[in-house]
Amino acid sequence: MLQKKLSRRQFIGTVAGATVVATLPIHVQGQDLPQIALDDPSAVALGYVHDTEKVDAGKYPNHAVDQKCSNCQLIQGADGDEWRPCPIFPGKAVAADGWCSAWVKRA
Ligand code: SF4
Numbered sequence: 671m672l673q674k675k676l677s678r679r680q681f682i683g684t685v686a687g688a689t690v691v692a693t694l695p696i697h698v699q700g701q702d703l704p705q706i707a708l709d710d711p712s713a714v715a716l717g718y719v720h721d722t723e724k725v726d727a728g729k730y731p732n733h734a735v736d737q738k739c740s741n742c743q744l745i746q747g748a749d750g751d752e753w754r755p756c757p758i759f760p761g762k763a764v765a766a767d768g769w770c771s772a773w774v775k776r777a
Contacts, residue, residue, distance in 0.1 A: 743774040
């Protein structure tokens with residue numbers, strides 16, 4: 671009886687583990703994620719915009735229009751993708767032409 675219970679647990683654990691592995695993305699792409707909303711509290715806090723040309727210059731005087739997510743050190747995903755993951759906004763995609771105050775020049 672004990673052997674049967676252990677086997678069932680092992681089976682369930684194996685199925686659950688295989689399901690998790692099977693559903694994990696090998697490489698998350700920005701288009702797989704929801705686009706971050708401009709009214710998302712994190713986006714608001716960091717002054718995120720989808721278009722770097724729409725940054726509030728009064729609020730962010732050090733911003734320059736050549737600063738954008740696609741040339742930020744923190745951007746992830748593939749070059750050329752319109753929407754890409756960014757660790758500053760976990761689980762959301764940011765626009766390649768976007769910007770936020772956490773921008774860091776890509777080395
Ligand atoms: Fe864009 Fe960089 Fe801000 Fe992420 S940290 S939203 S890539 S500017």
